[in-house]
Structure formats: structure tokens, C-alpha cells
Amino acid sequence: xxxxxxxxLDNPMMLGTARFPSPQVMQEAFRQSGASVATVSLRRxxxxxxxxxxxxxxxxxxxxxxxxxxxxAREAITTAHMAREYxxxxxxxxxxxGDENTLQPDPFGLLEAAKALCADGFKVxxxxxxxQVLAARLVEAGCRVLMPWGAPIxxxxxLNNPYGLRTLRTAFPDIPLVVDAxxxxxxxxxxxxxLGYDAILLNTAVAEAQDPVAMARAFGMGAQAGMLAxxxxxxxxxxxxxxxxxxxxxxxx
Amino acid sequence: xxxxxNGTRHDIAATTVAEALxxxxxxxxxxxxxxxxxxxxxxxxxxxxxxxxDRLEVLTAMQGG
Numbered sequence: 001x002x003x004x005x006x007x008x009l010d011n012p013m014m015l016g017t018a019r020f021p022s023p024q025v026m027q028e029a030f031r032q033s034g035a036s037v038a039t040v041s042l043r044r045x046x047x048x049x050x051x052x053x054x055x056x057x058x059x060x061x062x063x064x065x066x067x068x069x070x071x072x073a074r075e076a077i078t079t080a081h082m083a084r085e086y087x088x089x090x091x092x093x094x095x096x097x098g099d100e101n102t103l104q105p106d107p108f109g110l111l112e113a114a115k116a117l118c119a120d121g122f123k124v125x126x127x128x129x130x131x132q133v134l135a136a137r138l139v140e141a142g143c144r145v146l147m148p149w150g151a152p153i154x155x156x157x158x159l160n161n162p163y164g165l166r167t168l169r170t171a172f173p174d175i176p177l178v179v180d181a182x183x184x185x186x187x188x189x190x191x192x193x194x195l196g197y198d199a200i201l202l203n204t205a206v207a208e209a210q211d212p213v214a215m216a217r218a219f220g221m222g223a224q225a226g227m228l229a230x231x232x233x234x235x236x237x238x239x240x241x242x243x244x245x246x247x248x249x250x251x252x253x
Numbered sequence: 254x255x256x257x258x259n260g261t262r263h264d265i266a267a268t269t270v271a272e273a274l275x276x277x278x279x280x281x282x283x284x285x286x287x288x289x290x291x292x293x294x295x296x297x298x299x300x301x302x303x304x305x306x307d308r309l310e311v312l313t314a315m316q317g318g
């Protein structure tokens with residue numbers, strides 16, 4: 001596993017904590033998935049926040065606060081500072097949303113916020129697109145992890161642009177890459193890992209499954225299978241058939 | 254002092270962010286604060302003065318993806 005700002009994760013799965021039918025189901029889903037990172041957010045105090053924070057701490061895994069819902073660099077920067085103090089971590093999943101329908105990141109606001117936060121000592125996990133030029137700018141700004149989307153958040157479409165994701169992997173061989181958002185099935189997780197990605201981050205596909213615990217386990221297995229396959233060296237794709245049974249020794253009938 | 258706390262108007266006898274949190278019942282709770290869009294660290298709350306019309310945000314942990 002690759003190094004995420006000095007932390008080597010023991011499992012390539014990162015799981016969100018939202019939309020689960022109950023806290024108990026959420027906790028069991030985390031256990032069954034083997035996830036090494038839990039994403040959380042900050043919202044207006046309405047009671048229960050501290051109990052939730054304790055529950056996440058009891059999972060004994062890394063906490064990654066997000067800036068979900070922020071539409072400007074300023075909002076995201078303020079939220080990141082609040083999250084750093086509240087959750088006592090300098091990790092931040094940086095989201096600056098540019099479009100209401102697709103929840104596509106705003107590349108300009110994202111870069112502006114990433115520059116400010118990296119300069120301020122944050123370990124930024126930017127939720128980005130597969131745009132290679134933007135990725136290069138984020139790395140220049142100090143990001144040592146990139147999290148391109150697979151598809152729009154919560155859509156379950158899988159990897160909409162495998163070419164773009166593959167290109168990004170080739171362009172940034174030494175930067176940990178995470179497919180974040182849009183995964184719907186464990187096969188999507190496997191596909192992302194087969195592309196050589198270092199981790200996957202998802203939420204809705206598990207939380208909104210009919211059986212979230214079983215789906216969490218399935219995603220964990222999918223990610224593991226893909227990771228193992230990437231390391232095993234997949235065969236080249238060929239245009240035509242090639243017999244797998246030896247031709248030598250074939251009977252003359 | 255007329256301020257807005259988490260989007261709701263309050264008329265409150267507080268002159269600082271720390272006093273406002275105490276009067277609102279959040280004095281001992283772990284929360285994160287921002288005033289008019291700027292982060293206010295916990296250590297700075299007692300020295301951060303309030304003015305009429307200020308917008309105070311008091312946040313805590315929530316589920317997220």
C-alpha cells in the first residue's frame with residue numbers, strides 16, 4: 001500500500017458514514033468492509049455530534065473530515081480549519097462544488113483552496129476530476145494525494161472515464177490516487193484498483209444497499225481482488241483468439 | 254446584542270464568542286466556531302468580540318461521505 005502523507009493504510013477501502021439505516025448497521029458495515037478510513041463532516045450543532053464523533057473514534061480507523069457542501073474556496077478553507085480543530089487531524093477531504101446537478105468540483109476554487117490549505121500545513125485529499133492539468137496544479141500546490149471522481153457523487157455509475165483515470169495513473173506514478181465517488185458495484189471498485197489506483201472512497205453504494213453490511217463486505221473483497229490483480233500483472237489484451245490448450249501433441253484424427 | 258446563530262436570530266447578553274456559547278448552553282461542549290465566515294479557534298473565543306448583526310456558526314460532527 002502506498003504512503004498517504006506518511007501513513008500506510010492497511011486496507012484500500014475508504015468508506016463514508018452517511019445515509020446508513022442505523023448507527024449499528026454503519027458500525028458493522030465498517031467492520032465487514034475492512035475500511036481503513038472513515039469520512040465525516042461538520043454541520044450546525046443539533047445534538048448528537050459528540051456521540052457520533054465518539055462512535056467513529058471507537059472504530060479505531062483514520063478519520064477524514066470533508067468540506068462537503070462548500071461552493072467557494074473561502075467556505076472550504078474556513079470549514080477545513082474548523083474540522084482540523086474539532087476532529088484533531090490535519091487530514092482534509094477538500095470538496096469545492098461547482099455544479100449543483102453533477103456535483104462536479106469547481107477546479108478554480110479547488111486549486112485556490114488547496115494552495116491555501118497546503119501552505120497552512122493541511123494534508124489535503126482533493127476531490128477532483130480526472131483532468132490531468134488540474135491534477136498537476138494540485139500537486140504543485142502541495143497535494144500528495146489526488147482523488148478523481150469515478151462518476152457524479154451518489155450516482156452509482158462506476159468509472160465513466162477509464163481512459164482518463166488510466167492516463168492520470170500513468171502521469172502521476174508516485175502520487176497516491178483514490179477513485180472517489182460514483183461507484184455502484186464491487187466490480188467498479190475492482191476495476192479502479194486494477195487500473196493501479198491505491199484506494200477507493202465510497203458511501204452511497206454501501207449505505208443504500210438493501211443489506212449494507214453484506215455490500216460493505218463485497219466492496220472490501222472487490223477492492224482487495226483488484227489490488228491483488230494489479231500487482232499480479234494482467235495479461236495483454238489481444239484482437240484475436242489464442243488457444244490456451246497446447247497445439248503440440250494434438251491428435252491427427 | 255442581536256446576532257445570528259446557526260441561521261437563527263438571537264438577542265443575547267454576550268460580548269464575546271465564548272460568552273455567547275455559554276449562554277446558548279454550549280459552553281462545555283466540543284464545537285467548532287466561525288464568525289462572519291472566518292474560523293475562530295477555541296483558544297481565541299474569549300477574545301473575539303461580538304457586534305450587532307454578526308453571524309456565528311457553531312458546528313459539530315455529522316455523518317459525511
